[in-house]
Amino acid sequence: MRAIAYSHTGPSSVLQLVERDLTEPGPGDVRVRVVVSGVNPTDWKARAGAGAGRAAPFPEVVPNQDGAGVVDAVGEGVTGFAVGDRVWVFLAAHERPTGTAQEFAVLPAARVVHLPDAAGFELGASLGVPAMTAHRALSVHEDGPTRLGPGALDGRIVLVAGGAGAVGHAAIQLARWSGAQVITTVSSPEKAALATAAGAHHVVDYRTDDAAKAIRAIAPHGVDQVVEVSPARNGELNGRILANHGSVSVYATDGGTEMTLDVRRHFSLNVRYQFLLLYTVGDAALAAAAEDITRAVADGALPVGDDAGLPLTRFPLERTAEAHDAVEAGTVGKVLIDVAADAAKAAS
Template identity: 40%
Template sequence: MKAVWYERFGPAADVLVHGQMEAPAPGPGEVLVRLHASGVNPSDVKLRAGARPGAVMAFPRVIPHSDGAGVIEAVGDGVDPARVGERVWVWNACWQRAFGTAAEFVALPSEQAVRLPDGTSFAAGACFGIPAMTAWYAVCGDGPVAGQTVLVTGGAGTVGRYAVQMARAAGARVIATVSSEEKGRHSTAEEWINYRETDVAGAVMEMTSGAGVDRIVEVDFGANQATDLALIKPGGTIAAYASAAEMVPRLDFYPFMFKNARLHMLIVYQLGGGVRREGERQLTAWLEAGILSHAVVPGGGLADCAAAHDLVASGAKLGTVVLDI
């Protein structure tokens, strides 16, 4: 099969190899997926560069990318043969595993291949494992949000854009922060604030008549901690999935405590089985209802993988970079 791999950390153009290797076979409990699309996430790029905290080459050869979509080609022992031919999206393909989705085939546990509705493209399916499921977990992972006010920081980002749509679909009022009018439109939010031009705390308090918000989907906890503290209602939840600007922030413990606030630091790789199944069920329902739109950025084919990594690293894109296999 054609694949892309690396055997050491470094710049994309220096370490990514595009070539031929033997296709995998599904083991017991596994499915073999013929991939049509591979999503390139910031975590994939950071790992290849050796830039993730504690990163080590755990395997002599790594095929990158955790997200992808395709069709089940074969199944291993213990898997229903009726799954052959099923359209699926996959998750955690390269999480604590050697071989991800930057290849024509991937073999992985059956539960990590989720049915992809017929009306949803493979390219869109390659956005679900990390961006969409992170958004769902950040919005809905602690229970219903119907009737609540949800603030989504970074509403134009790959996770934030899905979070805006999901919170609205779940019955919440949604306010997003963005860095430009263009990104405000891209976010799909009906109410948004340009944080570069406006005091977010003041604007949100005015928009909510001084009440604040019930939930914050937070893209940069360290940078936004003071604003979050000002805006979160007593008993509210801050669901943070990143803190890039300040990776070791000083926590204002007592002010948060006296608001009885919940700080939920989340990572989609560690989703428990029952919670993940609920997220998959809800995502499938929204997809079948045509509620979600997807921001796919074409990244070329497998041979263009290095350029796709550089595009993700640059941040000069609106959406998820996807390789067409």
């Protein structure tokens, strides 16, 4: 089978197309014929490592956490999956040497999820890290809910910082599906159009508007939940727009790794800051996210593509290095790798 692999960290040029033997699934494993692989910032950052030329965590690493395809074989003791099932997968390469940038991937069954029949493989490969991060960000408020679904966020006002990004896009969709009123901040009219297409009720361009004033005009009593991509930049803004008992879910450090807060103001508002990293949230949180996200997909609540506000940029497997470079360069939308030769046809 064809795979993309690297043995030392560094720029995308360390990624090489190789031929490898097909691996049989062990007990508790599922082998998936990968149709589409999704690329996230975490993928190129893991490949780049702390410095070029250092040994990879395994003798050979196949990158990429997310993907979608068809079950090809199941290992001993696996229930709930059969050959031919359409699936999406997550954290394929977490603490493991092989991810989804290959024609066949063997994963623990717990990281494989049924893909609803109406969903294309390009959608399945776009879930994983972004959608599961968004789910966690929306389910850590002190008053709940811990699960998402229609009505779960009724009456809540949610602010999504950076609504044109992959996590922001999923957060807008999941929040709206769960009944919240959704506000998002963006940096350009083009990104405003994407956030609106994703389903945001209100869009604030923080480069041309007084963001706090605009948000307060929409939510005079304040915002209940913030999905935060840039805590260093937005600490002062959040302090001005949060409602009493508001929460801020921080999932990234865009704009810097240090933040300054007005302690007295946050005291007075009983604010909760929740930092989250998908890789260490625990199996229960991952399982809950996978189940709720699959329900949302079945309901048609998580579409991707231009019309849904998440443009797709696609590369064939042999151009995986270019796909990594595109994500590192900040390509708007979702970058995908068509692993199967007929991926474009199979994904539709």
